[in-house]
Amino acid sequence: MQAVVFNLQEKSLGVAEKDIPKVENADEVLVKVAYAGVCGTDLHIIQGEFPIKKDGVTLGHEFSGVIVDIGTSVNMFKIGDHVVVDPNSGCQVCDFCHSGEPHFCETALSTVITGLFKDGGWAEYCLVPQHQIMKIPASITLEQAALCEPLSCLAHGWDKISPIPVGKNILITGAGIIGNLWVICLHLQGHRRVTISEPNPHRRNQLTQLDTGYDAITPDELKDRQGKGVLYDLIIDCSGFGPAIENALSLLNYGGKLCIFGVAPPHVKISISPYEIYLKELTIVSVKINPFTFPKALGLLEALGERYLNYDNLGIKTFSLFQYQEALDCLKKGTIAKAMFKI
Incomplete structure (x- = not known):
């Protein structure tokens, strides 16, 4: 073979x-x-x-x-x-x-x-x-099922950051496949106030194909909105890019959550302010692989279907x-x- x-x-x-x-x-x-x-x-x-x-x-x-x-x-x-x-x-x-x-x-x-x-x-x-x-249930194709492992990691992350009340302001940093999977899962669950920050124009354009109505912007546009006081209740980093993760903390609203989902190289370091974490009562959550979440991922695959997959x-x-x-x-x-x- x-x-x-x-x-x-x-x-x-x-x-x-x-x-x-x-x-x-x-x-x-x-x-x-x-x-x-x-x-x-x-x-x-x-x-x-x-x-x-x-x-x-x-x-x-x-x-x-x-x-x-x-x-x-x-x-x-x-x-x-x-x-x-x-x-x-x-x-x-x-x-x-x-x-x-x-x-x-x-x-x-x-x-x-x-x-x-x-x-x-x-x-x-x-x-x-x-x-x-x-x-695999009969309703899921082998092609769709190949996304089960990344979706199982997402399901673990979802468990860790829940509850995610509908109506909250959400930011996703990075529009690779993991960012895109978060996009479709959030849309499936009824979330509409979602913004995606992505520097690559091709990937920003790709997001329009998902037909979610979410706002895809550049990091510079994100910085501009930050200057105007726009903050987020939940930020999901799918980039693994140190500066983006570091900046995310300053973009969080009071009581906000940062989910570190993307995998940064082992040598990357970030600087954070303990005072800001204290003042805003921020929560920082990390996600490592998929303990016992394959059944949940299969459930997501069935629910997402051809509309999203x-x-x-x-x-x-x-x-x-x-x-x-x-x-x-x-x-x-x-x-x-x-x-x-x-x-």
């Missing part, structure tokens, strides 16, 4: 010919991959900014597919089922895992995440344990595995919101 493999030691990325994985353990499931997304985390990985298996691994932690083989103890799934794969799993032994917080599991962080430490979905086939897959409207472009470099280049240039391998 064909797979896109990254070797951290050699700092190399390329298509390789690999054997199709075989089901050897009783709880394993072999998935024929249909769609696999390229995440911002993948860009960090390729740039050497994120921990990963050093001697070569097939990337890809956002993917959907069809089961083609199962282990002897697998009884919840059958060959032919359409499924999504949750790449994250705890060790199931440590205090964090037993406390329902597997996303804090330090053992898993360095050993078991699919697409980082185990071969992932940028390939024709992927082998995963049954506890990391979920069956059209790839063209979201700025998602599909590529073959052999077009991996073109996909990465388009993402870096910002001419698309997301690259998706159609396999």
